[in-house]
Amino acid sequence: MAKITIDGRQYDVDETDNVLKVALSKGFDLPYFCWHPELHSVGACRQCAVKQYKNGDDTQGQIAMACMTPASDGSLFSISDNEAAEMRAQVVEWLMINHPHDCAVCEEGGECHLQDMTLMTGHTRRRYIGPKRTHRNQNLGPFISHEMNRCIACYRCVRYYRDYADGNDLRALGSHMNVYFGRDTDGPFENEFSGNLVEVCPTGVFTDKTLGAHYIRKWDLQNAPSICTHCSLGCNTSPGSRRGELRRIQNRYHGEINHYFLCDRGRFGAGFTTRDDRPRQPLSRSANNVLEPVAKDDAIAAVRQAIASGRAIGIGSPRASIEDNYALRHLLGAEHFVNGLSAAESRASHAVRDLLADNANHIATLREVESCDAVFVIGEDVTQTAPRLALSLRQSAKTKHFELARAANIPKWHARAVHEAGQHHYNPIFEATPAATRLQDITAESTHGDAQTIAQLAFAVASRLDSQAPAPSNVDDELLKRAEIIAETLRNATKPLIVVGTGLGDSDVVTAAGNVMKALTTANDAAQIFPTLLEANSLGMSLFDAPSIDHALTQVESGDVDTLVVNQNDIFERAPTHRVDAVLKNLKNLVVLDHSLTETTARADHVLPAGSFAEADGTLINNEGRAQRFFQVFISEGPIQETWRWCADLARALGRPVRWNGMDDLITAIVDELPQFAGIQDAAPSQSFRKAGMRFPRGTHRQAARTALYAEIDVRERRPEVDADSALSFSMEGYHGSELPSELLAYAYAPGWESNQQAITRFQDEVGGHLKMGDPGVRIMTSKDNGGYTKLPQTNSDGGGWRVAPRYHIFDSESQSARAPAIAERVNGRQITVNRASADKLGVADGDSLSITIDGDALSLPVAIDDSLGDQVIGIPIGSQGVSGVHAASQVEA
Amino acid sequence: MLSVLRTIWMVLLHSFRKRDTVLYPEVKPYLPPRYRGRIVLTRDPDGAERCVACNLCSVACPVDCISVIKGEDETGRWYPDTFQINFSRCIYCGFCEEACPTYAIQLTPDFEMGEFDRQKMVYEKSDLTISGVGKRPGYNYYRVAGMAVGGKDKGEAVSESEPVDIKTLLP
Ligand code: SF4
Ligand code: SF4
Ligand code: SF4
Ligand code: SF4
Ligand code: FES
Numbered sequence A: 001m002a003k004i005t006i007d008g009r010q011y012d013v014d015e016t017d018n019v020l021k022v023a024l025s026k027g028f029d030l031p032y033f034c035w036h037p038e039l040h041s042v043g044a045c046r047q048c049a050v051k052q053y054k055n056g057d058d059t060q061g062q063i064a065m066a067c068m069t070p071a072s073d074g075s076l077f078s079i080s081d082n083e084a085a086e087m088r089a090q091v092v093e094w095l096m097i098n099h100p101h102d103c104a105v106c107e108e109g110g111e112c113h114l115q116d117m118t119l120m121t122g123h124t125r126r127r128y129i130g131p132k133r134t135h136r137n138q139n140l141g142p143f144i145s146h147e148m149n150r151c152i153a154c155y156r157c158v159r160y161y162r163d164y165a166d167g168n169d170l171r172a173l174g175s176h177m178n179v180y181f182g183r184d185t186d187g188p189f190e191n192e193f194s195g196n197l198v199e200v201c202p203t204g205v206f207t208d209k210t211l212g213a214h215y216i217r218k219w220d221l222q223n224a225p226s227i228c229t230h231c232s233l234g235c236n237t238s239p240g241s242r243r244g245e246l247r248r249i250q251n252r253y254h255g256e257i258n259h260y261f262l263c264d265r266g267r268f269g270a271g272f273t274t275r276d277d278r279p280r281q282p283l284s285r286s287a288n289n290v291l292e293p294v295a296k297d298d299a300i301a302a303v304r305q306a307i308a309s310g311r312a313i314g315i316g317s318p319r320a321s322i323e324d325n326y327a328l329r330h331l332l333g334a335e336h337f338v339n340g341l342s343a344a345e346s347r348a349s350h351a352v353r354d355l356l357a358d359n360a361n362h363i364a365t366l367r368e369v370e371s372c373d374a375v376f377v378i379g380e381d382v383t384q385t386a387p388r389l390a391l392s393l394r395q396s397a398k399t400k401h402f403e404l405a406r407a408a409n410i411p412k413w414h415a416r417a418v419h420e421a422g423q424h425h426y427n428p429i430f431e432a433t434p435a436a437t438r439l440q441d442i443t444a445e446s447t448h449g450d451a452q453t454i455a456q457l458a459f460a461v462a463s464r465l466d467s468q469a470p471a472p473s474n475v476d477d478e479l480l481k482r483a484e485i486i487a488e489t490l491r492n493a494t495k496p497l498i499v500v501g502t503g504l505g506d507s508d509v510v511t512a513a514g515n516v517m518k519a520l521t522t523a524n525d526a527a528q529i530f531p532t533l534l535e536a537n538s539l540g541m542s543l544f545d546a547p548s549i550d551h552a553l554t555q556v557e558s559g560d561v562d563t564l565v566v567n568q569n570d571i572f573e574r575a576p577t578h579r580v581d582a583v584l585k586n587l588k589n590l591v592v593l594d595h596s597l598t599e600t601t602a603r604a605d606h607v608l609p610a611g612s613f614a615e616a617d618g619t620l621i622n623n624e625g626r627a628q629r630f631f632q633v634f635i636s637e638g639p640i641q642e643t644w645r646w647c648a649d650l651a652r653a654l655g656r657p658v659r660w661n662g663m664d665d666l667i668t669a670i671v672d673e674l675p676q677f678a679g680i681q682d683a684a685p686s687q688s689f690r691k692a693g694m695r696f697p698r699g700t701h702r703q704a705a706r707t708a709l710y711a712e713i714d715v716r717e718r719r720p721e722v723d724a725d726s727a728l729s730f731s732m733e734g735y736h737g738s739e740l741p742s743e744l745l746a747y748a749y750a751p752g753w754e755s756n757q758q759a760i761t762r763f764q765d766e767v768g769g770h771l772k773m774g775d776p777g778v779r780i781m782t783s784k785d786n787g788g789y790t791k792l793p794q795t796n797s798d799g800g801g802w803r804v805a806p807r808y809h810i811f812d813s814e815s816q817s818a819r820a821p822a823i824a825e826r827v828n829g830r831q832i833t834v835n836r837a838s839a840d841k842l843g844v845a846d847g848d849s850l851s852i853t854i855d856g857d858a859l860s861l862p863v864a865i866d867d868s869l870g871d872q873v874i875g876i877p878i879g880s881q882g883v884s885g886v887h888a889a890s891q892v893e894a
Numbered sequence B: 001m002l003s004v005l006r007t008i009w010m011v012l013l014h015s016f017r018k019r020d021t022v023l024y025p026e027v028k029p030y031l032p033p034r035y036r037g038r039i040v041l042t043r044d045p046d047g048a049e050r051c052v053a054c055n056l057c058s059v060a061c062p063v064d065c066i067s068v069i070k071g072e073d074e075t076g077r078w079y080p081d082t083f084q085i086n087f088s089r090c091i092y093c094g095f096c097e098e099a100c101p102t103y104a105i106q107l108t109p110d111f112e113m114g115e116f117d118r119q120k121m122v123y124e125k126s127d128l129t130i131s132g133v134g135k136r137p138g139y140n141y142y143r144v145a146g147m148a149v150g151g152k153d154k155g156e157a158v159s160e161s162e163p164v165d166i167k168t169l170l171p
Helices: A019-025 A082-096 A113-121 A156-164 A194-200 A264-274 A296-309 A322-332 A343-358 A387-407 A415-422 A451-465 A477-492 A507-523 A538-543 A549-557 A577-586 A599-603 A643-653 A663-673 A756-763 A836-842 B002-014 B056-060 B095-099
Strands: A002-006 A009-013 A049-053 A062-065 A076-078 A132-134 A144-146 A171-173 A180-182 A206-208 A236-242 A245-251 A283-285 A291-293 A312-315 A374-378 A429-433 A445-448 A496-501 A528-532 A563-567 A589-594 A606-609 A618-621 A626-630 A803-807 A832-834 A849-854 A857-865 A873-877 B039-041 B066-072 B078-086 B105-107 B160-163
Touching: A002 A019, A009 A019, A049 A082, A062 A082, A082 A113, A113 A756, A144 A194, A156 A171, A156 A194, A156 A387, A156 A415, A194 A206, A194 A245, A194 A264, A194 A756, A245 A264, A245 A756, A264 A387, A283 A296, A296 A563, A296 A589, A296 A606, A296 A643, A312 A322, A312 A549, A322 A538, A322 A563, A322 A618, A322 A643, A322 A663, A343 A507, A343 A528, A343 A538, A343 A549, A374 A387, A374 A451, A374 A477, A374 A507, A387 A415, A387 A429, A387 A496, A429 A451, A429 A477, A445 A451, A445 A477, A451 A477, A451 A507, A477 A496, A477 A507, A496 A507, A507 A528, A538 A618, A549 A577, A589 A599, A589 A643, A832 A836, A836 A857, B039 B078, B056 B066, B056 B095, B095 B105
Parallel strands: A002 A076, A132 B160, A312 A563, A374 A429, A374 A496, A429 A445, A496 A528, A563 A589, A589 A606, A803 A873, A832 A857
Antiparallel strands: A002 A009, A049 A062, A049 A076, A144 A206, A171 A180, A236 A245, A283 A291, A283 A606, A618 A626, A832 A873, A849 A857, B039 B105, B066 B078
């Protein structure tokens, strides 16, 4: 702790911080550009000038860059000093010399940090009349627009993209006046986190192209606090809508999860909600076998009839909320409900649930991952299945830089110096995956093999860490040597981290990770576990304790069930196609509640249009067991409603009691019936929560066109809709201060700070820290020790056959984001991968077409040689262009 | 008492004064060009739509009666896909005109907009757009903005240098 004085007042601050961060944290409006809480200081823009005084007698003082000045004890500063203010105004004026006269046609306008800073410094009139330099733009693909004229050369983009996200296809090109920020050639950014440039760049050089396609200014967006539904990490998002249409996804700060950054799948993947082929009306199969729109009441009557007359089973979904799934389970009865996961994924997800319960006190948050100093990734290609985690792992590797800098007495915020001190020294990351991953540039060592090999390696590591742990026999020496190195490194680390996932569809991999954790935690209480699952609510589904989808299919096959009620799930993702085909043929009724036209939806007899995350409220449980609420963004025209509302309608039609009308009583009903979900009621304030009698606005304080928006339909203004499910309002009305529960923060705006990443400062306890009213969500996993080590699984050493390695792709493997047009544009030509030896054995060359049978389904795709794969291993692309999901410990024939 | 008589006297005198009230609508008053009445959307000197759908009028409007939805043509030029003013709400304050960075939206001296059906007070872009430049001759926003649009490439705007050649090594 240090005491510093700013403008005559004394503040207690952390002396390891710089003055800019401290001043912003204390609420000062001090302009800046190049500094960023995650990218730290380089002192490039000269915008954050302040006056520094030697002592109390010094009246002269000297100009200093706040971001490059340590907040050391006893130092004296002035922000309001005239000379400093004048300098800041001049700096903006230089930066604006070449700036185009573009605000009116710039997507950044209204949330532009440069606009904010020109206003804050008072530079409102251009004096320079000479020629401006201009630049040509590049086509950067479907995600990001480029308008280089607007660049102020703050270097934030390259510092984020290259130094933080470890991308290398964005560069500062050219020199001095000509400096240019772009790629060598046109084309999309290769890095999976490029979308953050939109928010990191303080100007309109990089803007969101998917927003641009149906552009609306920030002040007009109707937002809601939401959770990304495209992987299990539960990053917080702020989707914005206008006229009942989703327009964009923006980052919503969460101090323990995503903080300032999202992955591109999450940011650009919401286009599935606006697809034309999406069911927006209830549909029923007509006499001539096509799905035709029917009235809501008719649809309910028809589905009621189907359920009442048949023997029905409900299929839940890991991409739907706890509420939706519970409502379906409630409608059909607990014994007629399956969790909607494939058998393999269900086993693995249950194993993760047990792993979390065993290690309830050692579960890392995504933010904590960044400070771990040795990582062992078991089985998961995280860049493709839990993308945001890859960005955090990259930071954990770079924690080494900060360590070395500390040893050399370099302050942590001195970005360039820290970088130099760190050079190419990284904290060790060990990976054991089927093939090389996108993280290989920072991994200390990678081991490649199939699920069984990976599990064996992990078991071996556990046994090396603690001799009590069972040691696998007949493991080859090479693997043992690696296990030795990994164990040694983990043992010596102060905060080791184990990452494990369900992507391989193999529960042994997860239990092996459990053994490693057990061995680690006996010696080191700081050891952390960070599991990943495949979908947003996979962990929540495992908590239902329901059987997998296999059970439902078997029941149909045995003739015990003739009606399936499917909630937001595509059965074709969960079991081999030929099997699902046969099951669907034998069904009397297939009822689907979904917001996407999946293969299952297309085969349905009745379709009820369910709300996506944008049209529904719900709770999701992320990979660390954190229950988080997402809120409806807008009320859609037409009969789209939450699955849980459809289920209540159906239950009433069937004459069954329904205990809930809105979210609050629904959640109470869930917690009463299923104690494992206790805690989800605290994931967000209840519907009746108010601050000074006010709700919390979805709209900004300056939402415009309220009396004209629907005037062509009816000149009389609509009443704002009333939200029966949450404490938010569907308008600009409500509490606009910064002391609101973080769960209800729909968008970030603060007077003078309109850009998302800068405005959020006013809602944080300190810049880049936690949200001052607490980070959203509650952990609901209760600790349960299952005792000793898990015994080794039976290994099958059949040797001869081909084995499958599921290969995921960030843009193709998650079924909903893959439906977003911008994302789909980024997926092209997925291939079956094999190593050279296998290719020779199969008699194929790179690019040839290969036909295989996987779990009885034929698959024919071009082959790509990937020598990182093991012998006899066939890499199968998971997603729209390959196999739609991990079904089982798959059988392949080549 | 005296003051009462004086007041009555004054009133009497006024009845012989020249009248200020005119017999509208037979007699139309003179309204200066800067009078704030019916709103129009003007064109730039080249005859193209001036409005770039920036939405500043919309956000400046205190009664929120302007709704603009942005469109973009194949050359990257922004224009209003729809432009709607609910005149039954407009208070003719002129804030929109002041906010407009392109001089597209202008208030005119016409105020005779009465309707029996309120729905008819909703004006669309086609109702608003006139063929001339209105009160602001000469100004063409896209000639000063940096974006390349149809007919104006990078570097061709007022006071712009040629686009930078990033491959050059010369200082
Ligand atoms: S970057 Fe900001 S200041 Fe520059 S044109 Fe865009 S909105 Fe205006
Ligand atoms: S492109 Fe944006 S972030 Fe990069 S230097 Fe220019 S203004 Fe800064
Ligand atoms: S004149 Fe005033 S009230 Fe009427 S549209 Fe313009 S800003 Fe709105
Ligand atoms: S009329 Fe003017 S202020 Fe309104 S959207 Fe068009 S350009 Fe912008
Ligand atoms: S923010 Fe301090 S110099 Fe740029």
